[in-house]
Amino acid sequence: MLDQIPGKEKVYLSADIVSPADDPSEFIEDAYTPEFLNSIKMSGIPNHELALKVGAPVMCMRNIDQKAGLCNGTRLQITQMGVIEAKIIFGGKVGTVCAIPRMVISPSDNKMPFKLNRRQFPISVCFGMTINKTQGQTLSKVGLYLKKLVFFHGQLYVVVSRVTNKKGLKVLCCDNDENYTNKTTNVVYKEVLHRL
Numbered sequence: 001m002l003d004q005i006p007g008k009e010k011v012y013l014s015a016d017i018v019s020p021a022d023d024p025s026e027f028i029e030d031a032y033t034p035e036f037l038n039s040i041k042m043s044g045i046p047n048h049e050l051a052l053k054v055g056a057p058v059m060c061m062r063n064i065d066q067k068a069g070l071c072n073g074t075r076l077q078i079t080q081m082g083v084i085e086a087k088i089i090f091g092g093k094v095g096t097v098c099a100i101p102r103m104v105i106s107p108s109d110n111k112m113p114f115k116l117n118r119r120q121f122p123i124s125v126c127f128g129m130t131i132n133k134t135q136g137q138t139l140s141k142v143g144l145y146l147k148k149l150v151f152f153h154g155q156l157y158v159v160v161s162r163v164t165n166k167k168g169l170k171v172l173c174c175d176n177d178e179n180y181t182n183k184t185t186n187v188v189y190k191e192v193l194h195r196l
Helices: 034-039 155-160
Strands: 010-013 015-020 049-052 057-060 075-080 085-088 097-099 103-105 114-120 123-125 142-146 169-174
Touching: 015 034, 049 123, 142 155
Parallel strands: 142 169
Antiparallel strands: 010 049, 015 114, 057 075, 057 123, 075 085, 085 097, 103 114
16 A cells, blocks of 8 residues: 555664563573564554655554644544654544653563563554544545454444444455345344443
8 A cells, every 4th residue: 555655655663672571581682683573563553674765645553642633533634754744634633743752662462571662663554453443533435345344333333423424334244154245233232231
């Protein structure tokens, strides 16, 4: 998708370091080569390589400056590279241009025998997003791809209720055999509603 945007692409690389987890006796620093650390992809932290172009849509992955509107989930559009600047394209601060700083980000997953500290811009290119990231947003157009059934209580309602007009909603559903279908199930756990 990024190739469809005119202009020159720039790739920003992270600086990755490790520190021992809870038990330093199990920590072997030489085992964590830069290539290994750079290859780690985890939810909640930006990738080692961040390819951007002016005009690319991105999503903020951290709360940077709530007063300026730079919160986790804020959608922006890149306006300048080098020192990255982006214009907010959703929410109460639409049109505000903000500088995006590099930050040291660590995953919250503590199953690894070390703590990864990745210094990178806390953004990710965002041509699409998960249902959970759409919560609280109002969108004029929503394309929903349901390769599998929605399986959490109320998830289908959340995403369908984000669009301002039913003409702006397009849904592509697949059944369990991955054949296209024109129906899906809105999962509702009645026991959740029992005591309301």
